[in-house]
Amino acid sequence: MCSTSETHDIRYLMIAKAGSSTSRYVMKNSFDGQEKRCGKKDFTNSTKLHCTFTREPSSRFISSYQEMVVRGFVNNKNKHVPVKKKVPAKYDKFLQYFQNVPNKDQYNLLFDSTQGRQVLNDALEQFIQDYDAQIPFDGHLRLQIPRLTNPETGRTVRLDALYDTTNMSSSFQELGNWVDMASPVEVIHGYDRGTKRMDIKELTLQTRQKICQLSAIDCCCLNYELPPECQNLVACR
Structure with a gap:
């Protein structure tokens, strides 16, 4: 599953239990992201900025x-x-x-x-x-690396930014600066079950x-x- 922002040319690849709830909120509310299923074709010959978060295993x-x-x-x-x-x-x-x-x-x-x-x-x-x-x-x-890997080649999909969940607020601010966001990114940590x-x-x-x-x-x-x-x-x- 990905959240794609056509407005800011960002594609965020979601990884379960690695900040995905927080990222879903931020991508939707700060980057105008839309969720949809994504595959290897979405990461091939794409001009978008590709990013994701990972978590200590x-x-x-x-x-x-x-x-x-x-x-x-x-x-x-x-x-x-x-x-x-x-x-x-x-x-x-x-x-x-x-x-x-x-x-x-x-x-x-x-x-x-x-x-x-x-x-x-x-x-x-x-x-x-x-x-x-x-x-x-x-x-x-499912582990994180298999989610980031093209099953046909065994290589990871192209990622321009790989962040860690311990620094989500600062990482999203960095991402916002990267795409020249006019206002600070609002980060509210995701749904707590x-x-x-x-x-x-x-x-x-x-x-x-x-x-x-x-x-x-x-x-x-x-x-x-x-x-x-x-x-x-x-x-x-």
Whole structure:
């Protein structure tokens, strides 16, 4: 999915869980962007300025997992609904930890106690133990580099600006200056689903290392520094 501004000749490539909600708002309200699906042809022989944001891979992986879980639990009325996308049997053991969690409110309540957080951590660690990334059955689980790659050539699409989500306000101001915006860019951080965030520091060393291995291609190709516990496990060349 892309947001394209014909007014300012910008094409922004959206990456789930990498500032896409904030970027969607900014592109629409500050750059007159229009959303539509985009493919490799949109990035070939284009004169537009192409840009995107990426996110530190371990943080994004956990956020993507949580998004997948919460979207499977709740609808707009905050009632329990089945997982929307069937989880392959080889990965589905983690679902047993949520049998007594009927909705998002109950999910968030688990964060308020040591016992509840342990349930959440155990579920994630079970998922990580089984997950091999061969079947990213939910779109949020797709890594960042594959989203930036032309499937026919294996090369990344042309990008003129690659920003990191930790500096979204200043990055959008820079983008506005690049295209000679007459007024400052208004940056309002995106929709908050109200889900409390898991703390990667509470996970076991083995789980944190497995997350690094699963997202190694993003770390290496996007030049993110490997966490200390992963530096002897993953070698970027």
